[in-house]
Amino acid sequence: MTSKELFEILPHGVCRFSDFENHLIDCRNKNLIPENAKSIIVYLFPYYLGEENYKNRNISRYAVPRDYHSVAGELLDDFCEILNEKYPNDEFVPFLDNSPIPEVSAAIACSLGVRGKNRLLINDDYGSYCFIGEIVTTKEYEYSSPEKTVCENCGLCEKACPVNAINNGKIDAEKCMSAITQQKKELTDEQQKIIKDSGICWGCDICQEACPKNKKPKITPINAFIESAIPNIDENTTLENRAFAWRGEKVIRRNIEIIKK
Numbered sequence: 001m002t003s004k005e006l007f008e009i010l011p012h013g014v015c016r017f018s019d020f021e022n023h024l025i026d027c028r029n030k031n032l033i034p035e036n037a038k039s040i041i042v043y044l045f046p047y048y049l050g051e052e053n054y055k056n057r058n059i060s061r062y063a064v065p066r067d068y069h070s071v072a073g074e075l076l077d078d079f080c081e082i083l084n085e086k087y088p089n090d091e092f093v094p095f096l097d098n099s100p101i102p103e104v105s106a107a108i109a110c111s112l113g114v115r116g117k118n119r120l121l122i123n124d125d126y127g128s129y130c131f132i133g134e135i136v137t138t139k140e141y142e143y144s145s146p147e148k149t150v151c152e153n154c155g156l157c158e159k160a161c162p163v164n165a166i167n168n169g170k171i172d173a174e175k176c177m178s179a180i181t182q183q184k185k186e187l188t189d190e191q192q193k194i195i196k197d198s199g200i201c202w203g204c205d206i207c208q209e210a211c212p213k214n215k216k217p218k219i220t221p222i223n224a225f226i227e228s229a230i231p232n233i234d235e236n237t238t239l240e241n242r243a244f245a246w247r248g249e250k251v252i253r254r255n256i257e258i259i260k261k
Helices: 003-009 068-086 103-109 156-160 177-182 189-198 206-210 249-260
Strands: 012-016 039-046 092-096 130-137
Touching: 003 068, 012 103, 039 068, 039 103, 068 092, 068 130, 103 130, 156 206, 177 189, 177 249, 189 249
Parallel strands: none
Antiparallel strands: 012 039, 039 130, 092 130
């Protein structure tokens, strides 16, 4: 699909910038927010590829396709161009990942989903398998009014976590398996066992897999994600354009070696 088609069909909504103005995250991109910002347009970039694309997977689902920073980042840039053409008197500034906007909270305010006990956004169609991007603009819109903000509280994600990292809607980053796989410092014997037992050398999807909304999520309409799928990596895999490249080869190779022991 083209950027123009995705601009129309990807889940998106609009909320007031003023609702988040006093809750911005302090990051280097904060100064890019336009003066007189009025609205936040939130887009979801679904990344679920269908189970056939995850055979023999040894990395988290989000890391199987090409790095979302480049794919979703390029799309957000294209969306801003489309908006600038339609509204030349307004500013449109994209943000992704390293964003001053509290992304999950903004997405909820845009009626795009609810917050799970694992702190992730859960969308009705795509479950929690979505990246979140924002466009902050000086243009005013009609704004969303979410009916729900939190999940059904079934607790399945909390129960599924093998290391008990989820507790009453809070995440213990020291325990979280995803955080352990990203850790640069030397791993304890217990942490190494966690990686070996999981068979996953980067990230963790266990809490997401337990969520009822992730049982039959829709497949992403973003071809760039589907066409770039690499579900299994080894010591020779090129890290370029992968979501885990920022962490460096040393950490990935260490984890692969732990699994192979």
